[in-house]
Amino acid sequence: MFSLQIFSVSHSAKSLRSTLRLKTSFYSSPRTLSHFPIFAYSRQIATMASATSFFDFEPVDKKGAPFPLSSLNGKVVLVVNTASKCGFTPQFEGLEKLYQELKTQYPDDFTIIGFPCNQFGSQDPGSDDDIQSFCQLNYGVTFPVLGKLDVNGADAAPVWTFLKEQQPGIMGMKRVKWNFEKFLVSADGKAVNRWASLTKPDGLKDAIVKEIEKAKKEGTLASLKKSEAGAEQAKLS
Template sequence: MSSATSFYDFKPLDKRNQEVNFADYKGKVVLIINTASKCGFTPQYEGFEKLYKQLKEKYNDDIVFLGFPCNQFGGQEPGTNDDIQSFCLVNYGVSFPIMGKIDVNGDNAAPLYNWLKEQQPGILGLKRVKWNFEKFLVGRDGKVKGRWASTTKPDALEAPIVAELEKKDAASNL
């Protein structure tokens, strides 16, 4: 979908190869993570799950986390969608959606990731994902608000996520 002009134009596939219409996320804050089950950063799942539950408790359905498994970095996500779902649930109790496996770079990169990289280039303006567990934050307005490297721990994202979540409250008080 190279014609996409907004986050809400995308309809990536979930773990069952069913389209997920991102228009349903209008007005929500969305954290997108490219994930892998056999990576040195895989234990971040635990931190993401903790943060997700904490934010859901306070902000209900205003927050969405989406994991996008990718096997492009060292072959660290070799399983099927079912294998990945099972791994995430059994090992980390992941309750946020883990989508269908995708490519984030190259000729077969998911259109969503091409758009994310265009909206928020990496260090030195590079338009590629460097490794597993890079994170993108999309605000309530559908614009990319931040991008973080694999080494950024989930708890470091709490403040920028909360800042985006609080924007709705500030706007409604005007």
């Protein structure tokens, strides 16, 4: 539980961030209380306590706004912690190729999400805007790349704590070891596979296709549910 100090109005945003040890920034034009770090972070902690699915979480997007993963419910998702100045950074090219191939084959059933992280060798030091520009200009990335976060330690994003709990690494080690580790999330929100940084994107396709086809048989894909709902609506009209 957090013990919050009472601050005077005159305290600066910088002082508030320092005391709360939050690594996000205040909105210059806040729209709701949830856009402030203290409320967003508290909500994430509460979510972590009750989460049973990857789709229960709301990390922040490239603009710092909540990104509800529930919007991806029913898709198979490849999750990657990325960096712009790493020896593995060229994997962006392979990830984009994989994304395009599977988007053609399964247009509504698969996506990739990149989570920039600066914890490994300080290899992603830029702002979120810098990171977005880098990914698009150098590798033509079109899959979602969200806001920068931590994947390990006391400040690890709750969604990453969830992934590591569900899919520990070798010898049960949960800690992410380096940039470009990959987690595969099933259509019903469970982490079902994990690969080390050395595993190239083109080596993942078979496992991803297998997971999508499995979800298709189980009827958990969003596209199937959408088709069924459409058919039901047609009967009623």
